[in-house]
Structures are given as C-alpha cells and as structure tokens.
Amino acid sequence: MSAKIIHTAGKRKSAVAKATVRPGKGKIRVNRVLLDNYSTMLSRMKLQEPLIIAGPVVNTVDIEVNVAGGGLTAQADAARLAVARALAKLDKKLEKQFLNYDRTLLVADVRRKETHKPNRHGKARAKRQKSYR
Secondary structure: OOOOOOEEEEEEEEEEEEEEEOOOOOOOHHHEEEEOOOOHHHHHHHHHHEEEHHHHHHHHHHEEEEEEHHHHHHHHHHHHHHHHHHHHHHHHHHHHHHHHHHHHHHOOOOOOOOOOOOOHHHHHOOOOOOOOO
C-alpha cells in the first residue's frame, strides 16, 4: 500500500461521482457530509458494500466523494462505483473480491433512458390509442 492520492469516477444514469482516496483514519464523506449522516438508509447501505468487502484497508484511508446529477439511487450507485474503483486501485487484491461479489462494483451500468420518438404519446414507445368507433 502506498501513500498516494487516488482519483476515480463513477457514473449511473445522469449521476456522476468523483472519489478521492488519501491516507487517513477511515473518514468517509459524501458531498462533505459524513457517511453516517448521508441521505437515506438504502443509499448508505449501498455505499457501505465496497467498504465492508475491503475490510481493514478502509481504516487506513480517508475517502471524499462528490456526487452530482440524477436521483438518490443513481447517486448512491455512482458513488459506490467510484469508491470501489478507488479501493481496487489502492489494493489490487480487492479487485477480484469485488468482481466475485458484484460486477457492478467495478463495471459501470451503461443503460440509459431511451430517447423519445416523434408522434408518440408520453413515453418513448407508447403509441396513440386507436379507436374504431
């Protein structure tokens, strides 16, 4: 393990997260808020997944995550991806553990919202109702 600063990014839908890992005492902040006070319980749990798998490595670094765009879940997924990538860069052994647990920890989900088509009603594929009488 080296004492260098690592920058990584993660994306999910329109949410973009940037994670910075530097030597420290195990503090995790998301948008300058400690992880214990961040957003909803589900978002916190999603963010804790890579930290739990990493184990004691987390106690030797401070993690700062900045997330923008998207909704709550997309932001949590983007932050989770950025943190996992940073930890995998820090300790190469973690990469295999992350991939065995859940591939989306290191590989971004590339699905995006389908674009609207012309002359359609509301959604991308919804057609107008046809009436015969």
